[in-house]
Amino acid sequence: MRKNNNQTSFSSKYLLLTLSVICVLLMGVSLVTDKIHGPFKAIANYTIVPMQNGINTIGLWMSDLTQNMDTLKEMRKKNKALQAEVDELTIKNNLLQQEKHELERLRELYALDAHYGDYKKIGAHVTANDSGNWFSSFVIDKGKKDGIKVDMNVIAGTGLVGIVTEVGPNWSRVRSIIDDASNVSALVLSTSDTCIVNGDLTLMQDGRIRFEQLANNETEIEVGEQVVTSHISSKYLQGILIGYVSEIHVDPNNLTRSGYIIPAVDFQHLQEVLVITSTKADLLEE
């Protein structure tokens, strides 16, 4: 009996050792090359992804259900606030329309034709979110078969969502700009000063992202100004809206400024995104 017990404990230790070694080897290989992802991706494509697509529909239905629980009173209150917002936006829209005509004229003058509205896009559904609470990436239901490639930019509405980091046959993974490991080279629209926008886990719940390394020169940058992707980025296309400056201060070194941005995209309720099908590398080659 005792011997038997020893045997099982030995063999389970060996199993632990084997599995650990496999894990470490996989990590080592995936650090060096991407090839290891190939077979795994194929497996995931035919097992997990179809089920994710299906179950996601149920998830959406449930979130609708919880939202339906809001009381009538709250709804009325919201409606009132929204009505006020609509009025305000209508006024703003009128102003913008006027400015748009002006812009069109000016653009014709300058013959500026490259604008991100002209990029070709593919729509995709978000089917799964990162399982843990530490990082912020998600899976969409379009992949290599739909022409998605690594490094394509992903937007929702008017704002930048993230970048495609991995592509399977029918799915791809997008790392959002609020992810802790994300860095985007950006530009303050009004003054054309460049800065770096990096995601931060500690700010994720406030719905903010940090920007830094903005030169501390004479230019005055105010709260609410637009921050877009910059021309010097090697992966992000130029001129996609990232968000609006919400706070800015001079760093202790007196050379740079940093602060916070409120992203233009609501990352909490992301359901559909658009993938821009031209990458910066393609554009540079042209």
Add this chain to the structure above:
Amino acid sequence: MKRKIVTVGIIIVCFLLECTVFQQLSFASITPNLMIIVTSSFGFMRGRKEGMLVGFISGLLIDIMFHDLIGFYALIYTVIGFANGLFRKIFYDDDIKLPLILIASSDFLYGHLVCICMFVMRSKFNYFYYLRSIILPELIYTILVTLVFYEIILHINKKLESEEKRSASKFV
């Protein structure tokens, strides 16, 4: 054979629930960690070997779908499955205290491993923030979900075990 299929089924269902439905049901953008519940319950219900294998598969699934570095989560979950397997001898299925404590401490361990390897190593030393707003909320939510999920897993396991016993006695 049936046990294997059912086990893999449980893992896949929990993985799918975690990355789809529970993302919609998250409180303050915190989601419970179902894979820890599965891994550690199989660990203390079925022993080290099965705990490890379940952990390995769960971790590998997470790695494939969401991370560039394949093998990291697989390693963490394998170790957690093994560690929980050590408590099989003092596990009685009518007592919910031990499973709760084990699952809670597994999640605590998991949180710290990810925090240390993925954040502190990148010189992000905001440990107390991570503890306060990621690790502990996740732990509490996970415990709440455990009260439901653990019962389901326990029930399935009991059924499988009684079936296995019956078919074993048939042979004799």
